[in-house]
Amino acid sequence: MKRILLLTISLILFINCGEKQEKKKEITPNKTPLEWLVFNENSLSKHIVLISGDEEYRSEEALPQLAKILAKRHGFKCTVLFAQDPSKPGIINANYVKNIPGLEALETADALVLFTRFRALPDEQMKYIDDYLKKGKPIVGIRTATHAFNFQNDSLSKYAHYGNYYQGDKTVWQDGFGRLVLGEKWISHHGKHKYQSTRGTLSDIGKNHPVLKGIEDKAIWGPTDVYGVRLPLPGDSQAILLGEVIQGEGSYDESDLFYGMQPTDTVGAIKNEKGELLNNPMMPIAWVKTYQLPGGVKGRAFTSTIGASTDLLNEAIRRLLVNGVYWVGDMSVPEKADVRLVGDYKPTAFEFRDDAYWLEKQLLIESFQ
Numbered sequence: 001m002k003r004i005l006l007l008t009i010s011l012i013l014f015i016n017c018g019e020k021q022e023k024k025k026e027i028t029p030n031k032t033p034l035e036w037l038v039f040n041e042n043s044l045s046k047h048i049v050l051i052s053g054d055e056e057y058r059s060e061e062a063l064p065q066l067a068k069i070l071a072k073r074h075g076f077k078c079t080v081l082f083a084q085d086p087s088k089p090g091i092i093n094a095n096y097v098k099n100i101p102g103l104e105a106l107e108t109a110d111a112l113v114l115f116t117r118f119r120a121l122p123d124e125q126m127k128y129i130d131d132y133l134k135k136g137k138p139i140v141g142i143r144t145a146t147h148a149f150n151f152q153n154d155s156l157s158k159y160a161h162y163g164n165y166y167q168g169d170k171t172v173w174q175d176g177f178g179r180l181v182l183g184e185k186w187i188s189h190h191g192k193h194k195y196q197s198t199r200g201t202l203s204d205i206g207k208n209h210p211v212l213k214g215i216e217d218k219a220i221w222g223p224t225d226v227y228g229v230r231l232p233l234p235g236d237s238q239a240i241l242l243g244e245v246i247q248g249e250g251s252y253d254e255s256d257l258f259y260g261m262q263p264t265d266t267v268g269a270i271k272n273e274k275g276e277l278l279n280n281p282m283m284p285i286a287w288v289k290t291y292q293l294p295g296g297v298k299g300r301a302f303t304s305t306i307g308a309s310t311d312l313l314n315e316a317i318r319r320l321l322v323n324g325v326y327w328v329g330d331m332s333v334p335e336k337a338d339v340r341l342v343g344d345y346k347p348t349a350f351e352f353r354d355d356a357y358w359l360e361k362q363l364l365i366e367s368f369q
Contacts, residue, residue, distance in 0.1 A: 033090025
């Protein structure tokens, strides 16, 4: 009798335990990883799509912060996209050049902010970008956006002409997307990388240009070096901001966020290692222009070759980029745009990182919410 009683109790406990486990399974949500971010999602305001994806200048850090400023301080709806391995959705891998999900957001975008480097996206993703640009819609290009795309010579992509080194039969596309749309492709490091910083000087045109509203001469400083461009810039390009190459006055420090350079550095560099003059003339680091794809509509473009995640610690650079969004969208630029940082912003130093770094880091897109 005791044995039967014990068996009965054991059976009841087993059933109850199973029911609890089953209930636990039922209430455990299946979490879908975030593959992109949306700020101010319910806004009826203009929609800005920001596309990150570069291996060096931490666009995956810079663009979420810029989006937060545009959303919280200015009321825009902002969608931020990221490079990621399709087999590991929701985890940023800046070195993975063939996938940026969410580009369909461009179908409802009022402006595009592009900060990618040498991407070779599949045709189904490139089509969203091409369709957007054919409509002549506004675009802001940051830093490596001048060389946003790159396709191998044997590529079968319908969009191989977007590549930085394109020299094919489509003559209007010579030198790729960067030259045709933004005004220049990748040319060179004009200043010495990690040793010479950039100080912004307003050009004569820039002194009265809306994109530089609320920005004083010399207020812009960033640890990233000046890029070389070919002068004069093409078409109706107007250089509004020139980049003075500034010599780092302290000791080079690999562990320092700015590699030993500081905003207080003031000595202009004279020549590079080839003996070429660096600041005579100064290279443009921000310019405006119009663009038009073959068969497309004319649109506005603004390009800034300064804008890495560490550059955004400078208030004037943040204002430059926010003003640029207003200008390309043909909106009235604020007299002094509110560009206060949103949340805890701690960018990391710019540098290339190997594949193992990204695999180990497991950087979740949701961490930038």
